[in-house]
Amino acid sequence: MIATAPAAPAAPEATRPDGTVTLSGVTKSFGEFTAVRDLDLEVASGEFLSMLGPSGSGKTTVLRMIAGFEDVTGGSIRLSGVDVTRTPPHARPVNTVFQDYALFPHLTIADNVGYGLRVRGEGKAARAARVQTSLEQVRLDHVADRLPHQLSGGQRQRIALARALILRPQVLLLDEPLGALDKQLREQMQIELKQIQREVGITFIFVTHDQEEALTLSDRVAVFNGGRIEQIGTARDVYERPQTEFVARFLGLSNLIGGDLAERLTGDRRTMSVRPERMRLIDREGTLAAGEVALDGTISEIVYTGPATRYLVATDVGIDLIAERPNTRHGADDDLARGHHVRAAWSPGHAARLP
Template identity: 55%
Template sequence: MSLSTSAPVAATEAVEVPAISIRGLRKTFGSVTAVDHVDIDIANGEFFSMLGPSGSGKTTVLRMIAGFEAPTAGTIRLDGTDVTRSAPFERDVHTVFQDYALFPHMSVLDNVGYGLRVRGLGKKERRERAQQALDKVRLGHLGDRRPSQLSGGQRQRVALARAIVLEPRVLLLDEPLGALDLKLREQMQVELKQLQRDLGITFVFVTHDQEEALTLSDRIAVFDAGRIQQLGSPREIYENPASAYVAGFVGTTNLLDAATSQRLLGVADEHAVRPERLRITDARDTAPAAPGDVRVDATVTETIYLGTGNRVHLRTADGTELVALEQSTGAAAGQEARGDRVTVRFARADVVRLTAAES
């Protein structure tokens, strides 16, 4: 008598539900389309940035996630639950704005604990939790002060503490560093990234500052005209921009149109090459281009000293404008002056072929 057994059933891996899932999101204001068919999945614990110029649709998407704007079309899910038509207070998210909107008549501790007070928590518990939140942003010793007695960076941290004390699943940040000066903003970028890692919650960050997005993000969505032009890691977006728009908006780049690409590369497509990939040598450098390299003669039109190096503007004989970035390596480095004839070299491997931007 034989015993037959059924084949083992293959175990299926559990698919993690995204913290935020957006499908077909659209928003119009009269005849103006602010957001046009946006699809995004944002993972739990991810630092996700929406980057773009003013009017690109990024803040409108953030406001729809928060519930401050109703979509014209599409769906928004938080942890798998459809919240498209839910009120803001029905969503487990909190928003930090550029204007921190702290209550001037309250102490810092009471400002942080205000949301807990609205939720009906007792005084002892809300003060304990507010103190813990202040400790997380390293302001535990300033709880008795008024907002007017704090610096801009400290007020920004109070606004963050007021948000995280509510323990949201998602924290939305609408250009929260925009009002700070450059040095303080750079310091706060480091602190904000560290805070997000310590808390382990999902951050959705809106900014028009490319360096800020590159510094902070796990992934970036580059917006233009209400649509996502490219979605990827900071490295992917910087090293392999999908279009001329992305290449020009995220950092500085040399855009080579089809005609210029044909002359330099032998391929009639649009390409881009970053300034730091260009090498400048003396015009007497007559050696032919090595295999895999491109060589072109040019004239220096301007040299700008940056401290860490020089940004050198160049023009080739056919009128093509190029920019090279030279790192400072010593007193003799980067001495090109306006009018100097030079040779520019770069590797073909550093040239990125561009596709047309989405219409």
């Protein structure tokens, strides 16, 4: 489904505002339940920002407030420097792409893409030229005369994207648009979506609960929890340097080691977050590298994931650790097995310290 803005004609390219999005102290309550709490967020012009979090974390509510589909209980929203907090959806310079692309089944692809322009009263010749350009942007100009049922799911999603982009919004909002696709097609569309965003150069705000998707697509990721942003930063920042235990646990797998044990190992009581791929397994008699620390344990479970093999280590001090090895040796048998006594070693420099 695409939300269009028929009452707001596109500004000429040379005079269009910059596409920044600013939320200041935004709060949204539904009766006694507060879905979003005093949220501040600044999105740069042309940025691809993903809002990531579990169901009920507030990310979709924030997207709907930016679009104007939900009223703001408190705070303000500015688009390209203009306060739109009380502006109706059709008058905001944004378009929204939803998971349900809702193409008109009786219209050709070209007519679907050009529908918003027709509603705005744009002439047939000008409309046809812009439809052609928009279809070329999503690499589907060859299907202009087909009907929606003749396209694959991925193609229909790209047509929904073209229908939103043709209206030249300053900001494009995407609410889990790839959620209905199978894994292989979803991964392909992630790459294509990022390429399209770079080509058109407008601000994308993307909602997802898929951690890998957020890391793949985004210039920055905002991790939501309980109506607040727990952490915002580049994909590398939030993954390699989580600032809270929630971020460390939600964004991939993490080994958390803190308190007396952390102090005994490193002299620092703060909790360490160590990613499984940073954890090295060696024999009990193996030699540690300079600066490494280790816990002895026994492999209790092994999980083959395709690109990597994951090991659950029950340590002698009573905590479980997860280590991961890439499967780089084609056809080779694993030299580790359940019941194998090992040392789980890591460098404190590869651990993020949580406040």
